[in-house]
Amino acid sequence: MHPDQATLSSGQRLALSAASFLLMATSIMALGPLIAGSGWWWLCAFVAAGVLFGGAGLRALRVRGGLVPVLEAVLLLMLLTLLFGASTSLLLLIPMPDTFALFGELITGAQRTIAQQSVPAVTVPALSFALALGVGVLSILLDVLVQVARRPAFAAVPVIVPLLIPGFIVESGIGLPIVVVVAASYLLLLRVDVRVNRRARIEQRRDDGIATVTAPLRVPVASTLGASLGVAAVGILAASMLAVSTPSISTSLLLGTGSQSTLFARGVSPFIDLGRDLRRPEARPAFRYLARDGDRPYFTLLTLDRFEGDVWSVADRPVDGDNTVDELGSPAGLGPDVATSEHPIDVLVNEVRTTWLPVPYPSTRIDGLQGSWFWDDESLTVRSADTNTAGQRYEVTRLAVEPTVEQLRSAGAAAAAAQVDARYLELPEEMPEIIGTTAANLAAGTGSSYDTAVAIQAYLRSPDFDYSTEAPVDGGYDGGGFEVIASFLEQKQGYCVHFASTMAVLAREAGIPSRISIGYTSGTPTTDRVDGVQRVQVDSHDLHAWPELYFSGVGWVPFEPTPGRGSVPEYSRPGAGQSPTSVLPTGPASTAVPTGRPDLDPDRGLAGQAGDPLSNSAPMQAGVLLLGVVLLLSIPAIVRALQRAGRRRRIIRGGAPADAAWQEFAATAIDLGIGVPAGTPRAVASAVAARPAFHEAEARAAMLRLRDAVERSRFGPDGAGRSDLEARAGLLRDLGAVRRAMLRDVTARDRAAATLLPRSLVERVARVPGVRAGGGA
Template sequence: MRGRLALTTASFVLMVVATMSLGPLIADGGWWWLCAFVSAGVFFGGAGLRALRVPSALVPVLEGVVLLLLLTLLFGGSTSIAFIVPTPDTFAAFGELFTGSQRTIAQQTVPAVAVPALTFALALGVGLLSILLDVLVQIARVPALAAIPAFVPVVIPGFLVEAGADIPVLVATAAAYLLLLRVDVRVLRRARIDRGDDEDVATVSAPKRVPVASTLGASLGVAATGLVVASLLTASTPSISTSLLLGNGSQGALFARGVSPFLDLGRDLRRPEARPAFRYLAQDGDRPYFTLLTLDSFEGDVWSVTETPVDGDNTVDAMGAPEGLGAEVATSEHPIDVLVNEVRTTWLPVPYPSTRIEGLSGSWYWDDGPLTVRSVDTNTAGQRYEVTRLEVEPTVEQLRDAGGPRSVDPRFLELPDAVPPIISDTAVRLAGSAATPYDAAVAIQAYLRSPEFEYSTEAPVADGYDGGGFEVIAAFLEAKSGYCVHFASTMAVLAREAGIPSRISVGYTSGTPTPERVDGVQRVEVDSHDLHAWPELYFEGVGWIPFEPTPGRGSVPEYSRPGAGQAQTSVLPAAPSTTAPSTGRPELDPDRGLAGGATDPLQSQAPLRAGMLLVAVLALLLMPAGLRVLQRAMRRRRIRQRRGAANAAWDELRAQAADLGVGGADATPRAFAAYLASRPAFHDAEVLAALLRLRDAVERARYGPGVEATGDRGDQSAAAPAGGVPRADPALLDLDVALRALIRDASARDRLIAALLPKSLADRVRRASGVRTADGA
């Protein structure tokens, strides 16, 4: 029993050390302690079951029960009985956590925040790997194959981060693996000594010099197994590091990573049918814009979001202060109740700036700077929440007195080289004579809203200048026809050219009031007509404020109108525009976009992912069997080609015996043949004669002088007789007779284990690693 406990401890150490390899992917370290707790429960629960003499075949099943109880204790909460006994509601909660884990994997960047859904997936995965590792070590008695489950967490970081797993963790995992092999050798040797049969069987030590081919083959086999498993898992699971904007880039999301959001927004604006997005109640009559995401990086061809990992400390119950807002600027807070209809996105529609959000389900975090809000494990569908909007009310005087951009990040002023002349000329013409940056911004907005420009969703496509890059802006300034993305990107670029920091917000305008009232508060409907993009400009001491350069869309802030007075006005639009033409309220395709259909892309792909995971598990389980089939085929080929035929035949006989659990396979050929001859299946004269011919052939090959004998019988050979039909090689015939006898002598259970978990492969890996073993070790 002490030996079993030592193996359990070594297995546990290997599993938890290997799990540390996931450290570069997940923030903080609490998740590792939770996984270690679950792994300890599985391993030592199994040890306790074996101490109670539970049949070996039932131990893995009961370990699964232990894993279920631990998951219920950690994640079941009030749905369980006495915090440990699961109920149907517990399994429903597990299903939600599992779905949430798929979302958080798809939506987070690395290092990911360890939200409950992600820690549940980690605990479940480590628990299942622990059960598999325990089966390989304790039941199948092939500890060398423990590298398969242990290497799964080790190789995953290499597919998600450039540096892969940390080198110290890799070294520690290798040391834990060698420790497990060493403990297994000592346990088996001690077991033989306790039985008193250590002197009865010859001990064979590994040769001083391990053949290079043997070592290389074993190493490549283990490495290939790890890589194949990792590849299958990576293919069946969304990559953590490939999602940035809205969701995972499928057709259910508006903006795909690597593609300009403007192009997708433009496609959506040209869809024929409008769909409801969300509704809200603003007690103070507020009509703000709702921001989804903010684009701050301009590379000449595309505007994009600066990629940053989610900060787990930025919970929405208390959001950060607006960037650059001075204490002398008047502010006030206003609550807004929001109910999302059909919008499915990982970015939450919130006014900028907001101070806190309550009532959300799932894990939501705000980003530093833009104060945009995104989820790592859910989406906006069906969300109901109260957002507290901070209304910022600077005066025109404060805007004119704003100094240069001293505290803002320089990236908000960056423009690529080779600015088209029409852009730089327009910026000089509009802003060159402006007294202050604020006056320059007002002049740019007034120019774009002048009668020279018209709103059109079709003209940019027809004339081939759709998007938001330099060339598109230049063509837009020539054609003077486009929609919100062209006006917003043009003003943002002109502002940067004039020395004013700028960025672009994408979201919704303030919507349309309805006759319905709730508790005396008028309800406002926001639908796909209101999808919009607008620029925000930075003024020192005031911060980021929106402008509205698109004619016929939304409403123009009072402070941005030409000739605005000195009175305090709200930074955010106060009321929806009543002059918007029909073309200014485009519609979305119900099958695509932010107001698209209700099908969750992750749910629609769930059967495919489940199938791929099933394939991965089957490949993992069948990998040893496949390697054994390949090894058997190579040996038979050697026999047919008469290249070391006697040794190849004897090695295959020994390997089959080891797979079936027949002892003595590591003894000398004569001792092993004598042991087999005593078994019932070899009492048949023909079978015994075949065994003895194999034995004599290998002894002549190994110990006799001259050319190796191959076990030929008289004048029989593999050459073609007079009739021209080649005969089977005599060594193959004898080998097949002996193998059939071994299989007849084994139980059905031993045959199944031999097929799925061939012990001879583990022995070969152990010998290749240089570990000296006694018979049966």
């Protein structure tokens, strides 16, 4: 219990706003492990400063306290308009209908980038908008708690949101230095609140009709130093335990990972069961292109480079914000002696929706894309951070690499192994014997890694192997793991997944670095022409997987071990000559059996089960976040309920029952906003008795009995506070009657606030040194 809050001056309000800004600015630093760079932090700090110090300015202009949060929301809207929608606004600050439409697009883009990016995420405009909006809303909530409700202890509620998010995404959570800084900022806010409130009471010197002794104008720093240090120690310890103990649910739950099942919408998944695609009765159009130079390349979506025995997967590499598609990097390992040439290709995407862009490997630049797209340092695959391929129209410049057979044959295995990451040679320690035996037999008698690769491809394309989409399903060996490869080598029937994964594993067994590309073959020419250039249509039947092997001085070279699919590069045919030929397949795709998969089939393939992230991951993410927020906001109510139950147990069991009943009575009054003075029970009872609810004889008598019981307990002779079972039951009845009376005496809004934000939990005994309540009822 303490007197009503004193009125603060503009300077004191400004001090609280500054402390609140420092707390918000330090708390959002916890998002650092999730977001690349530091520009996003300055943006969020600018928005937080605009909201909090804008609120301080409004109060200095004597705007009504309840209206300030509404005007802060308007100020936030103007800041967002200035930062993200200036071109659609009036005078750069006033939003227009087009501004709100743009904000809607940014929110949609933010949802996509949250689902598609891995950590640390690139701050594309949509993500920056979401961060600015979130920090602005949290800043308004923080300001309401500190300045309007005058409950700064509850500032931990909005501040803990950015502290908790990393624990749900990355294994390490937030670092201890950040926790300490935030805890110190929180302590500073509490300290500033105590100081300004004490200073305000000293300056106000209200005459409450109670005898007082005036305190000195200077508030002693040492008066609360011990308590402040204690709060600091407890806060830092609790925050440290939170940082260490917060579990990481999944690195793909909120911002995605290299696990690409979270990176695709409808259309293509890197873990598709290609057999079901090929068994689909009707083909679905994917994209079409115009190649002015008559190119017929394969189009890569993504590259699988990690083989863990049961699955092929993509190495976990976050998006690099510097790798924009206006200029792609050079292909790995390409030497200066290898002939190259550039060829433009115009692409228009039809129905396929994926965050991976179909592009030939390698390419040098891409123009005309909508959204934020970035290329991978190693594979040169292109992915989006905030959109997908649907409806995209772009021009990609393909780099045709034309090595000679001699250049490929002269590439040494040891040099290749030294130039690439070790994962391109990794194999399980224990594999079926048939894999090692087959690789050894094929490598025997070959003079180079190139000859071994050609021998592996020729073996898989020999008449001993049959292309079949049904046999692996019927035989129970569908997929790409080493057990599946062993069964495939025995049965000798399968489709592109089996041929590609088998050649990649046999190459690694022979010491040749390998990986698997997933994408499309070159498609089917149509009768349509644009400016004399023939249009080529690519559909779902052209989905394909093929191996790429690394050769020193040349780089990654594609092979085609699948019979009946795609085209075989000239350089990889047995007995190929010495003339320069294109590394990428250039001939038209061979006719494939028109089969595929039903639209609603689950995606199951190279790396197990995968679903539509928009239908599975997003609701789970939203549910987890909503549950976390609800639990967070329920903590005060739960603590207050436990406190109330504990006091009732003390009354029933006889542990200072009168004191317990009086404490609960006073706490209920504080929660409901009923002003009670800091004084004796008689003074408190006298103040509360003036309330209309206690004009009723029953309620007034119950409160007076509680008062008399606690006075006998505190001021009577030893043993006066003891009571028998019947007396304790009477205390419970009187407490219930008084509580019901107080609940009737306040509005529904006050009752809800008392439940959700019980003031008694954070009520300080803020007596100014030298001031002592007196008088009585």
